[in-house]
Amino acid sequence: MPDTVPRDDGAGSRHEAGAQPRVPPWRRRLLRSVSAFCTPLVPDDYVELVNPLWSTRELRGRIERIVPETADAATVLIRPGWDWPGHQPGQFLRIGIVVDGIHHWRAYSLTSEPGRADGCIAITPKAAEGGTVSPYLVRSARRGVIVRLGAAQGDFVLPHRLPDRLLFVSAGSGITPIISMLRFLRERDALTGVVLLHSDRTPQDVIFGPELRELSARHPGFELHEQYTAGRGRLSPQSLEHLCPDWREREAFLSGPSAMLATMSGHWAKAGNRNRLHWERFQPGTGLPEAPLGEGGTIYFRDSRVAARSDGTTPILVAGEQAGARLPYGCRMGICHTCVGRLCSGRVRNLRTGAITGPHGELVRTCIHAPEGDVEIAL
Amino acid sequence: MRTLQASPMPSTTPLPLARLSPDELDELARELDAIHEEIVADLGERDRRYITTLVKRHRQLVVLARLVLLASNRRPAWVAGTSLLSVAKILENMEIGHNVMHGQWDWMKDPQINSFVWDWDSASTPGAWKYAHNYVHHTYTNILGKDRDLGYAVMRVDAQQPWHAVYLLQPFYSVVLAAFFEWAVAVHDLDVGAIRRGEKPKTAAWQEVKGMAGKARRQIVKDYLAFPALSGRRGFKNTLKANATANVVRNLWAYMIIFCGHFPDQTYTFTQEEVADESRGAFYVRQLLGSANIDGSGLFHVMSGNLGYQVEHHLFPDMPSTRYAEIAPRVKELCARYGLPYNTGPLLKQFGAVQRTIVRLAFPGGT
Numbered sequence: 001m002p003d004t005v006p007r008d009d010g011a012g013s014r015h016e017a018g019a020q021p022r023v024p025p026w027r028r029r030l031l032r033s034v035s036a037f038c039t040p041l042v043p044d045d046y047v048e049l050v051n052p053l054w055s056t057r058e059l060r061g062r063i064e065r066i067v068p069e070t071a072d073a074a075t076v077l078i079r080p081g082w083d084w085p086g087h088q089p090g091q092f093l094r095i096g097i098v099v100d101g102i103h104h105w106r107a108y109s110l111t112s113e114p115g116r117a118d119g120c121i122a123i124t125p126k127a128a129e130g131g132t133v134s135p136y137l138v139r140s141a142r143r144g145v146i147v148r149l150g151a152a153q154g155d156f157v158l159p160h161r162l163p164d165r166l167l168f169v170s171a172g173s174g175i176t177p178i179i180s181m182l183r184f185l186r187e188r189d190a191l192t193g194v195v196l197l198h199s200d201r202t203p204q205d206v207i208f209g210p211e212l213r214e215l216s217a218r219h220p221g222f223e224l225h226e227q228y229t230a231g232r233g234r235l236s237p238q239s240l241e242h243l244c245p246d247w248r249e250r251e252a253f254l255s256g257p258s259a260m261l262a263t264m265s266g267h268w269a270k271a272g273n274r275n276r277l278h279w280e281r282f283q284p285g286t287g288l289p290e291a292p293l294g295e296g297g298t299i300y301f302r303d304s305r306v307a308a309r310s311d312g313t314t315p316i317l318v319a320g321e322q323a324g325a326r327l328p329y330g331c332r333m334g335i336c337h338t339c340v341g342r343l344c345s346g347r348v349r350n351l352r353t354g355a356i357t358g359p360h361g362e363l364v365r366t367c368i369h370a371p372e373g374d375v376e377i378a379l
Numbered sequence: 380m381r382t383l384q385a386s387p388m389p390s391t392t393p394l395p396l397a398r399l400s401p402d403e404l405d406e407l408a409r410e411l412d413a414i415h416e417e418i419v420a421d422l423g424e425r426d427r428r429y430i431t432t433l434v435k436r437h438r439q440l441v442v443l444a445r446l447v448l449l450a451s452n453r454r455p456a457w458v459a460g461t462s463l464l465s466v467a468k469i470l471e472n473m474e475i476g477h478n479v480m481h482g483q484w485d486w487m488k489d490p491q492i493n494s495f496v497w498d499w500d501s502a503s504t505p506g507a508w509k510y511a512h513n514y515v516h517h518t519y520t521n522i523l524g525k526d527r528d529l530g531y532a533v534m535r536v537d538a539q540q541p542w543h544a545v546y547l548l549q550p551f552y553s554v555v556l557a558a559f560f561e562w563a564v565a566v567h568d569l570d571v572g573a574i575r576r577g578e579k580p581k582t583a584a585w586q587e588v589k590g591m592a593g594k595a596r597r598q599i600v601k602d603y604l605a606f607p608a609l610s611g612r613r614g615f616k617n618t619l620k621a622n623a624t625a626n627v628v629r630n631l632w633a634y635m636i637i638f639c640g641h642f643p644d645q646t647y648t649f650t651q652e653e654v655a656d657e658s659r660g661a662f663y664v665r666q667l668l669g670s671a672n673i674d675g676s677g678l679f680h681v682m683s684g685n686l687g688y689q690v691e692h693h694l695f696p697d698m699p700s701t702r703y704a705e706i707a708p709r710v711k712e713l714c715a716r717y718g719l720p721y722n723t724g725p726l727l728k729q730f731g732a733v734q735r736t737i738v739r740l741a742f743p744g745g746t
Contacts, residue, residue: 018490036600036601036605037445037601037605037606039597039598039601040499040598045438049438049439098427098487100423100424101422101424101425101426101427101487102486102487103487103490330510330513330518331518333659333662334697335697337481337697338509340482352416363485363495
């Protein structure tokens with residue numbers, strides 16, 4: 001999953017929710033006209049009793065089908081409640097899923113090509129060891145589950161004018177944004193001058209392996225090299241020279257774990273043309289940035305425009321007040337939830353329990369949390 | 380209500396707070412913290428299903444009640460609709476609204492069911508209510524001069540509150556207070572005294588007043604204009620009466636449950652000196668001594684928002700209410716071990732005690 005988690009859904013929303021669906025204006029007007037009967041609820045609260053997909057306040061979707069791809073990856077087909085506004089191949093989707101009672105937001109690359117006839121969209125998560133959402137999607141989720149859908153995001157996309165020659169370098173689930181680009185190119189009869197260098201542990205681990213192999217068999221202009229790291233080790237930048245001698249002249253797309261990105265993009269910086277390089281980071285696990293433990297960090301209070309530092313034992317609230325921010329406060333012992341603010345980025349440690357949590361929709365009681373590394377909070 | 384100094388039987392009822400050593404208080408805090416952590420770690424799908432189902436049932440009940448009341452000029456429909464609407468409003472205020480706005484369900488990270496965005500079918504705006512209730516009342520529970528819910532600034536429910544001639548009337552106006560409880564709470568949450576003393580910035584106070592006025596208008600339009608109008612010219616008055624009745628029924632019920640939470644004879648009040656530099660353990664003890672439970676069935680506890688577990692609620696205000704019944708035996712056992720009272724009694728006994736206090740303390744003196 002890309003770790004470029006969006007900052008905010010805008011419009012003063014203090015809680016992460018789905019994207020604004022494209023609803024016919026008459027329908028919005030109709031709902032507004034009966035709101036006096038629903039207050040303090042909104043008409044949508046009652047509409048959702050009939051069908052949660054009809055919500056006009058956020059885009060939701062229903063899982064239609066889950067197709068296993070490999071032993072630990074599966075394609076999840078989702079039907080959006082309202083017309084899907086469309087996406088560019090390579091973009092990712094924020095998706096809100098309830099696992100064991102808790103709402104999680106994750107970002108997955110869209111693996112469906114834009115404009116599918118059945119109106120569905122697809123993601124292809126790979127079950128991350130120790131993860132929460134991806135194992136659930138791959139192994140436990142069933143048809144009929146309702147999810148929240150954000151808008152498609154990301155600039156890991158093909159240029160408007162398709163280049164003559166393309167190079168894709170991917171590893172593991174890094175293939176997911178690339179498959180939708182390849183399908184898009186196939187649909188346009190533009191699958192020529194394309195090289196894909198993909199690394200995975202074994203042939204069975206390659207997500208979309210059979211489809212990729214068939215594509216390369218049918219399209220002479222599509223060259224596929226699979227590198228099985230279990231036997232032959234990782235793909236080195238030097239091997240580019242014989243696998244794709246003209247790599248410098250190609251528009252290149254890198255997609256995989258941080259280590260691969262670092263090695264490869266370093267090579268491009270040294271020996272190639274960095275301007276022709278696009279990349280997307282895929283990080284197995286929770287998708288949270290690594291942070292030093294218990295050492296605190298800088299807190300940026302977004303609405304107050306104040307920055308403060310905590311040594312890891314000073315609560316966010318106290319650090320902010322010392323730095324001059326006017327923050328909501330209450331009991332100062334974690335019981336009253338007056339001081340909560342939404343965590344935009346970074347991780348925090350609960351000073352009472354030591355538990356560390358991340359930014360996916362997290363409402364943080366600033367009086368009993370300290371930053372773990374740098375954080376930004378909407379207060 | 381008892382105060383520590385004016386404890387009725389000092390020889391047989393030693394002051395529980397004074398009897399525990401700081402080490403014992405720390406140990407008590409550790410034990411209670413452990414219960415809290417254990418429950419929080421265990422929260423999951425079962426809990427989520429409970430609250431989402433309840434929210435759904437409430438909305439279905441509202442739709443049903445409002446539909447039945449379209450025919451409110453027929454007597455049976457009026458009775459059935461009013462009853463359904465009363466039950467819906469009680470559920471919405473107590474087991475859903477109060478608890479959601481406490482942050483009891485924030486752990487779900489649900490975009491809709493959380494203390495940040497929730498609004499309830501009551502006159503108070505969530506912002507003002509959360510400040511007055513979650514912060515002021517739950518932090519300074521039963522501290523004289525700090526807990527504004529101690530008699531709600533208009534009643535004398537503790538002998539330590541100085542007497543005033545106006546309290547002679549409190550047995551009467553407490554009935555009015557009960558019937559219009561939601562409006563009383565809304566005015567109370569505004570804290571007009573603080574505005575007058577200039578403790579609130581003018582702009583903030585104005586924002587709050589405007590918020591309350593807007594909320595009041597929407598509430599009034601809904602129950603006393605929009606829905607009555609839907610019943611047509613002949614049904615207008617009947618539906619209006621039905622809605623008013625449902626609101627009053629809900630108010631009376633909420634008043635009963637809430638007054639039984641802190642004002643029965645078994646509970647203590649505290650002076651500000653007593654709780655200066657209070658440890659976490661002492662905070663817990665104050666909550667234990669200042670709250671009283673109500674015995675009842677499962678249905679009773681749902682209808683009272685689990686405030687029959689007032690003791691557990693005051694120990695852990697942000698724990699999902701459904702878990703209070705589960706931890707109650709452990710809290711009770713812990714109280715026995717530390718020699719602390721665990722206050723509880725049947726509804727009518729508790730409410731009788733409260734009413735007796737209200738009548739007795741209308742006159743000077745009292746214990």
